[in-house]
Amino acid sequence: MNATDPAVLAREQWLGLSRRRFLRGLGACIALPAFDSLGAAKVLGAAPDSQLAVTATGAPLRMAFLYFPNGAIQDAWWPSSEGTDFQLNNTLQPLANLRQHIQILGGLDHLNATPGPDGAGDHARANGTFLTGVRMKKSATEIRAGVSIDQVVAGRIGHLTRLPSLELTCDAGHNAGACDSGYSCAYQYNLSWSSPTTPMTPEANPRQVFERLFGAGSPGERARNLERQYQQQRSILDFVLEDAHQMERRLGARDRDKLDQYLTGIRAVEARIQNAERLGLAKEPACDAPPGIPADYAQHVQLMFDMLVLAFQTDSTRVATLLLAHDGSNRSFSEIGISEGHHELSHHFGDAAKIRKVAQIDLWYVKQLAKFLEKLEQTKDVDGQSLLHNSMIVYGGGNADGNAHSHVNLPILLAGRGGGTLTPGRYVRYGSRPASNLFLSLSDRMGLQSLERFGDSSGRLGNV
Template identity: 55%
Template structure:
């Protein structure tokens, strides 16, 4: 098979492969990418990420006023005001399989399970779980050979693999967003250190562990091990690319230092694990560190598909840092209490603030054509519930950010007929089509979502 030119370059050292963003000086003679799958018209990589927040929202402060481009952001979305040109808001999408439909209680498990699958979870606390492939894994099956990592699964929650968590549903449904098949969830990683090692380490997990141990013993950065390659490569680069390389490596080192700082000052008891815990004590810091790693994986074309569970549905995390001491899940059952709803709105605002941080990060990163990584992405942000108080699975709070390589319109509010309960899987079918994948029957889809 004839090898095609590639834009992917690495700095390699002992047990390390530091992927680099594309640089003009290292570009092959052709302007075309190695494959037309999951690329833009300009040949840049096209990415998709799926972000999940739990327990629905305060709907009265979520949805915008007005539709089309003539809309006004509501209080919750104010952190996105300066990014209006980078996203669109979709209202009216639903997950029919999230509703009980004879299965009784368990809306949090169903909300989480259906979010990326559009499939109905089998109600069982045993090992005979059954759901469906998730959209990210469908993409990964088609596109994974293009990148070093077929997909990336992230979380800010610890994993629970077995037992009953919500009204007779297996914990697998509530703690896994990504599913490789109907019976196989993809465990998400919540430790930034282990994500960092996966992005930059070479070999299997044992080999990465040995190399990590050596670096820790010698108190050296990953960049220390590729210093020779860095100097050699710099000689091949033009002035602009030398600056770009320096900025990139500075960013990598900054992320590494933040992880090391979290490990140094953590107040967790010592437990045996693959590597020291690099989880920051502050929740916002944890989210942003994971977002930085995700952005890095997209910018270096290490993967083009990712999912990120900021918290599992039913999470009762408190938010004392923003003045909310009660648990999120408890507040979501507000029974129209004004004070409780205000606190839910604060939590919603907190999560949207983290989304704005991520979108700004992607916007600042450039692809070879000059377009931003955000321009060449499709980022779905939302929840499997709308009104957590009533456990509604229709009129879901969904934001679609990025321009999909120029194929998606932004700066607008698309309001679908909520009573029609348009399947969210229709959105996924359209996203797959943008990435060169045809599967009109994904989940409970009734066809593509033509309005986007």
């Protein structure tokens, strides 16, 4: 196409104006690596007195929630002693070199995941309750859960980053139909909920995640392609919103509710574009985009962890979730010599051989976690601390004992120092407290001290 073609000139003019608009007033170091001489607050454009998702040094404070399925073998999970002298049990041994960065939290429950009047369906309830703390409606068609804690936080701090939150999975699923004993599949395949009826569908393809963060194409092309994508999305959104508002007047109450749920997703895309325009584009990492979803599960898990590290490192988001596998997952682990399905084995009924195999699977997941935490610890943040120091990483599941389908004393650990506000390097037993209390305490550190209750919380969790 001729460079003097009016269409080409118009496109280039738009891209130039768009780039200037993105960067105006932000400075050239928006997404550059940290320079100690500039100071963390200047690099990030964060106001020194801001109380939202920042550490005392002005560096970003991040939170992430990582979910593993089907509970854990209790005797292999819990340390043998409390306090700072705790001895890691077999399952958590891969974290030995990180013990000063983690705290194992005992005695946290999700009572709304128990059967109660609803009967079977513990896997759906475990998954759906984990970050919401509420009892879900048992239905395959009329879903109702609650807003998850990540979305509560993202709703308050999401304007600070290009993406208000990032939802990832290594277990592509679906949101329609029945999956577990009459519960909608939406409960089992989603951790994050923006409203009681709207799950935040996670992305399973690491390439799609990379391109969402940095744009498609080869290095040098990504920023321009991402700007072009935003322009196209903006045009489509304007059309859709205008059409929807015209239609709304002709709809009944039930259809208006459906339209409102749809528009919630549309507005989320619009907010993401606005944030990108205001904050500028992230600096491209010096690596190629992942080719897609690898056949090897361990590679898939590590690629998704890599995407999460990149998202935190470039301050593209400060809130994330990662569903390693849905509760009830029956994945086999031939790479460690286990041909039976995980869920099948978790109902071991005391069979010693099956218990050993489930413990091996639990160990496999913790090995993946350890690699991720090591990457965070090795990556320097804008204030000279590590990304792990300036993060709060919750790793756990909504089932405690997969054989008994219990939901008390959940296997949960918390990694990171929360920018110096947490006290890792210990094993703490809280008796019996709602896991929602922990989430309230973490949201305080993100600047949401005005949040009085969450889920089934009974108060803040002290001594964290």
